[in-house]
Every structure is written in C-alpha cells, then in structure tokens.
Amino acid sequence: MKAKGKVFRYGNNVDTDVIIPARYLNTSDPKELAEHCMEDIDADFVKNVKKGDIIVADKNFGCGSSREHAPLAIKTAGIACVIAADFARIFYRNSINIGLPILECPEAVANIEAGDEVAVDFATGIITNVTKSKTFQGQAFPEFMQNLIAVGGLVNSINKKL
Amino acid sequence: MGMTMTQKILAAHAGLNEVKPGDLIMADLDLVLGNDITAPVAIDVFEGINAETVFDKDKIVLVPDHFAPNKDIKAAEQCKKMRLFAKKHDITNYFEIGQMGVEHALLPEKGLVVAGDLVIGADSHTCTYGALGAFSTGVGSTDMAAGMATGKAWFKVPAAIKFVLKGKFNKYVSGKDLILHIIGMIGVDGALYKSMEFVGEGIANLRMDDRFTIANMAIEAGAKNGIFIVDEQTIEYITAHSQKEYTVYAADDDAEYDKIIEIDLSTIKPTVAFPHLPENTRTTDEITEPVYIDQVVIGSCTNGRLSDFAKAAKIFEGHKVAKGIRTIIIPATQKIYLQCMELGYFKTFVEAGATVSAPTCGPCLGGHMGILASGERCVSTTNRNFVGRMGHVDSEVYLANPEVAAASAILGRIADPTELSKKEKL
Numbered sequence: 001m002k003a004k005g006k007v008f009r010y011g012n013n014v015d016t017d018v019i020i021p022a023r024y025l026n027t028s029d030p031k032e033l034a035e036h037c038m039e040d041i042d043a044d045f046v047k048n049v050k051k052g053d054i055i056v057a058d059k060n061f062g063c064g065s066s067r068e069h070a071p072l073a074i075k076t077a078g079i080a081c082v083i084a085a086d087f088a089r090i091f092y093r094n095s096i097n098i099g100l101p102i103l104e105c106p107e108a109v110a111n112i113e114a115g116d117e118v119a120v121d122f123a124t125g126i127i128t129n130v131t132k133s134k135t136f137q138g139q140a141f142p143e144f145m146q147n148l149i150a151v152g153g154l155v156n157s158i159n160k161k162l
Numbered sequence: 163m164g165m166t167m168t169q170k171i172l173a174a175h176a177g178l179n180e181v182k183p184g185d186l187i188m189a190d191l192d193l194v195l196g197n198d199i200t201a202p203v204a205i206d207v208f209e210g211i212n213a214e215t216v217f218d219k220d221k222i223v224l225v226p227d228h229f230a231p232n233k234d235i236k237a238a239e240q241c242k243k244m245r246l247f248a249k250k251h252d253i254t255n256y257f258e259i260g261q262m263g264v265e266h267a268l269l270p271e272k273g274l275v276v277a278g279d280l281v282i283g284a285d286s287h288t289c290t291y292g293a294l295g296a297f298s299t300g301v302g303s304t305d306m307a308a309g310m311a312t313g314k315a316w317f318k319v320p321a322a323i324k325f326v327l328k329g330k331f332n333k334y335v336s337g338k339d340l341i342l343h344i345i346g347m348i349g350v351d352g353a354l355y356k357s358m359e360f361v362g363e364g365i366a367n368l369r370m371d372d373r374f375t376i377a378n379m380a381i382e383a384g385a386k387n388g389i390f391i392v393d394e395q396t397i398e399y400i401t402a403h404s405q406k407e408y409t410v411y412a413a414d415d416d417a418e419y420d421k422i423i424e425i426d427l428s429t430i431k432p433t434v435a436f437p438h439l440p441e442n443t444r445t446t447d448e449i450t451e452p453v454y455i456d457q458v459v460i461g462s463c464t465n466g467r468l469s470d471f472a473k474a475a476k477i478f479e480g481h482k483v484a485k486g487i488r489t490i491i492i493p494a495t496q497k498i499y500l501q502c503m504e505l506g507y508f509k510t511f512v513e514a515g516a517t518v519s520a521p522t523c524g525p526c527l528g529g530h531m532g533i534l535a536s537g538e539r540c541v542s543t544t545n546r547n548f549v550g551r552m553g554h555v556d557s558e559v560y561l562a563n564p565e566v567a568a569a570s571a572i573l574g575r576i577a578d579p580t581e582l583s584k585k586e587k588l
Binding site: 015060068094 | 203206207212229233236237240284285301304305350351355381384386439527528548549551555
C-alpha cells in the first residue's frame with residue numbers, strides 16, 4: 001500500500017477540537033463531519049484538500065478528546081496519511097481502528113514543508129519528500145495493521161475473520 | 163522486575179502473572195462507558211459487528227450528558243439512538259435525564275467503579291476513576307463497540323511516572339491547582355502513553371474530590387491513565403457508594419518508573435492555565451496585568467462536585483457577581499444538585515447574581531448553556547482551553563479552581579480569592 005500527495009503542514013499539539021469542533025458533533029455522518037475538518041486551525045483546508053493528500057504535523061497530534069469523529073473526518077476529507085513526530089494515544093488507536101494510516105517519524109517531519117509532494121510506502125515505512133528529493137525511514141506497519149487498513153478498519157477485519 | 167499499580171491491574175485482567183511496558187495484552191473489562199457523542203458512533207459500529215447482543219448488560223454504562231438535555235434536533239436524535247439501543251439490549255445502567263449527571267462524577271457516585279477495576283470509556287476523561295485505585299482509560303467509539311460485543315480490549319502496557327506527594331495544601335489551593343502545576347511542569351505531552359501514579363504521605367491530605375480532579379486531568383498531560391494509592395478514605399468512599407467487591411493493588415517496591423517527581427503540596431499556589439493549552443500555567447501572583455472576563459463557569463467532570471460548590475459558595479457569600487459577568491453554576495449530578503440545594507448553596511449563588519443549570523457537560527466542550535462569542539473570555543473550572551473549545555474560534559478559556567473562578571466572577575477579572583479579603587479590609 002502506498003500514498004502520494006501534497007502536504008498540509010501543522011505544528012505541535014493539534015487537538016481534536018480544531019480537527020473537528022464539538023459544535024459539529026451532533027451528527028455522526030462522516031461526510032458532514034468532513035465538511036468541517038480542520039476548520040478552526042485552517043479555514044481553507046476543506047476547500048483545498050484533494051483525495052490522496054497528506055497531513056504532516058509536529059508533536060502530540062490529535063491530543064484532547066477521544067472523539068473518533070476526528071480521524072473519521074480527516075479520512076473522509078480525502079487525506080491518505082498523517083505523518084507526525086508523535087501522536088496522542090487515543091487518536092493513534094482510533095486512527096488504526098478506522099483504517100486511517102498514521103506514521104511517527106520526527107526526521108521526516110523536520111524536513112517537510114507545506115505544499116511539498118510526499119510519498120509513503122506503508123510496507124517499508126519509507127517516506128519520500130519528492131519535492132526535496134529526501135528519503136526517511138518511518139515505522140513500517142506490521143502485516144496485520146496493513147491488512148486492517150486495507151480492509152478499512154477493525155470492524156471489517158473482525159468480520160472478515162468471522 | 164516489579165510492577166506498578168497499573169501494570170498489576172492489567173496483568174490480573176489479562177490472566178498473566180507479569181507484564182512489562184510495551185507488552186501487548188488482551189484484557190477483560192469490568193465496565194464499558196459511552197455518552198451521547200461517542201455511543202451513537204459505537205452503536206453503528208456495533209451493528210456492523212456480527213454480535214447478537216452485548217457481552218454483559220450490567221457492565222455497560224450509557225449516559226446522555228454532553229449535549230443533553232437535548233440542545234437541538236440533531237442532538238435529540240443522537241440521544242434517541244442511544245436510548246433505543248439501551249432498551250433493545252436491556253442495558254441496566256442507562257441514566258435518563260432526571261437521573262443522569264456528568265458521567266465521570268456519576269459513575270463513582272453510583273458505585274459502578276471500585277478499586278482494582280479495569281474500565282474503558284469512549285470519553286477521554288474516563289481516566290478520572292484512577293482516584294479510586296482503578297485502571298480506567300479513554301478510547302474511541304470502535305474500541306467501545308468491540309468492548310460492548312466481546313467484553314475485552316487490547317492494551318499496550320504503559321511505563322509510568324511516579325508522583326510522590328507530601329505536605330498539605332494552603333488555603334484556596336486544591337486538586338485543580340496541583341494538576342495544573344504538574345501539566346505546566348511536564349507539558350501536555352509530558353506523560354504521553356504513560357501512567358501517572360500518585361503516592362506518598364500527602365495523599366492522606368487530599369479529599370476524594372481532589373483526587374478525582376487530579377486523575378481527571380491526567381489525559382491533559384497525554385497520559386494513558388492516572389491512578390492513586392488506595393487508603394482509608396478510598397475504602398470509606400467505595401463502601402459508602404458500592405456493593406461491588408474491590409481489590410487493592412499496590413506497586414512493588416522494585417517497580418520501575420521513567421521518572422519520579424516529588425511535590426510538596428504546601429508549595430502549590432492557585433494556578434490558572436491561559437489560552438490555548440492546559441500547560442500555559444501561571445500562578446495567580448504571576449498575573450500582573452488585569453485579565454478582564456465576560457463569563458465564569460463552575461462545574462464539569464473536573465470540578466462539579468459538592469466540595470467544589472461548597473468552596474465557591476463560601477467565596478460568594480456576601481458578594482455580588484460583577485456587573486456584566488455571566489456566571490453559570492453546573493452541579494455535575496442530580497445528587498450534588500440536591501445537596502447544593504439543601505445546604506443553601508443555590509441561594510448564595512442566585513443572590514450573588516449567578517445562574518444554576520441542570521447537570522450537563524454543556525459549555526465545557528462548546529456544546530450549549532454558555533457558548534462564547536468572538537473576543538469573549540471565560541474563567542472556567544473545566545479541563546481544556548483549546549482554540550474554540552467553548553465557542554467562537556476567537557474566544558478564550560482560562561482554567562482555574564472553583565475559588566479562583568468565584569473570586570474572578572466577583573471582581574470581573576482573573577482574581578485570587580485573597581484579593582477579596584483585602585478589599586473588605588479597606
């Protein structure tokens with residue numbers, strides 16, 4: 001599995017309240033949530049995002065609430081992958097469970113700017129900044145996690161086994 | 163190698179003699195919690211799993227508290243979905259409006275969590291129950307759904323930071339100030355993926371309400387859980403509220419910690435977290451320029467318990483809320499509401515010019531009952547001050563203890579309670 005896209009770049013401690021503000025949590029419809037994704041940190045995100053784009057951020061991405069609406073909104077908005085120096089733990093768990101690929105790689109994060117084109121190979125964990133012609137070794141996904149993401153999350157994976 | 167309190171609880175629930183940090187385990191759950199924001203998503207997921215019903219109808223708790231009493235039609239539909247699910251699966255612990263409260267104040271009060279339990283909740287502040295010597299942690303809706311179906315969840319065993327407390331708080335200082343002090347010191351990711359374990363002789367000087375407040379905000383330091391040693395006060399609380407059997411786990415003498423931090427409670431001062439992160443802390447004596455405010459909120463799973471209102475009422479006695487300040491008091495549960503009424507706190511609040519709301523998470527997450535307009539500032543006893551948390555993206559939230567919040571309401575700016583007595587002397 002691979003991803004390649006244009007980068008939206010954010011800083012430290014991007015919290016779940018800016019990823020999807022609570023005022024929109026009176027619905028659980030992924031499409032409606034995606035329409036407000038990143039609204040309070042980047043009002044133009046929804047207008048500019050294209051399917052396959054990548055979010056890159058610094059430390060503690062997804063901190064705060066346990067709302068699964070956050071990774072769901074990002075995934076539904078078309079983001080193929082989130083790369084950060086590290087993630088808040090509930091967000092990390094939720095992303096894996098709903099099949100949003102996320103990678104921790106501080107070196108890559110330090111060398112990626114907004115608008116760069118980045119390619120990710122989930123099997124090897126290799127992250128390439130195509131614009132700057134630089135390559136970084138991120139965490140490779142174990143096979144079960146690759147399969148989980150391929151089938152679209154934990155539930156599909158459980159049901160596939162049943 | 164010795165184990166921490168958290169590691170012992172996880173090992174016991176996974177049927178293992180020993181676990182170490184980094185181990186991936188499958189553990190049995192004593193309780194699975196959801197609310198009107200997270201449960202509807204979990205219900206959709208649950209219905210996608212090939213499970214006929216829940217693993218144990220007595221071990222699931224559903225609480226409509228975030229956007230309830232229903233704030234709009236969409237919220238009403240979400241609550242309805244949860245209510246119908248509770249009915250269909252005969253869930254014992256579904257709490258309707260009139261019985262409900264803010265979930266993390268409600269569950270201990272109803273005796274649903276005791277020492278040694280392993281609890282997951284689709285709400286990040288589920289870590290509150292660590293005050294009772296339980297392992298409890300926030301998860302997402304998919305984990306909640308899988309937990310409801312199977313009674314199990316997987317965990318990565320966390321390493322830990324040990325906080326050794328000694329001494330006693332000074333006047334106008336409480337659990338909120340200690341946890342804000344700690345977050346200010348280690349940062350919002352200072353305990354990422356880790357347990358925060360609270361031990362030491364100073365624990366005896368912390369009331370249960372203080373411990374709930376401290377464990378509640380462990381997540382604001384990125385922690386997986388916060389947990390306290392079990393002492394006489396804990397046992398007294400548990401036996402007064404619950405019939406459930408409890409188990410006390412103490413850390414081994416040779417348990418390993420990534421860090422050990424000693425704190426003398428007498429050195430903690432009233433502390434306020436400035437926008438837009440809980441780590442942006444200043445003690446009230448460090449605030450040199452006046453910070454004028456528009457609103458004060460006293461309530462939430464962090465500071466919506468009886469002792470919080472007792473303290474706030476004491477400050478409000480004989481004073482009025484400053485002109486133009488909206489002060490909103492939100493008792494966290496029906497029981498606390500009734501106690502506040504019986505003890506005369508409501509009279510004090512209303513006479514001071516504050517308003518009292520029904521139990522709800524409401525304004526804490528920008529839901530309802532006190533949303534901020536652009537440019538407005540609120541002093542709040544809640545737990546998060548992120549951008550747009552309580553309303554408009556250009557509003558600001560300052561986190562504080564209930565006494566600081568009350569004093570701020572009276573003076574119309576962020577204030578230390580000692581400023582009131584000075585004023586009286588003049």
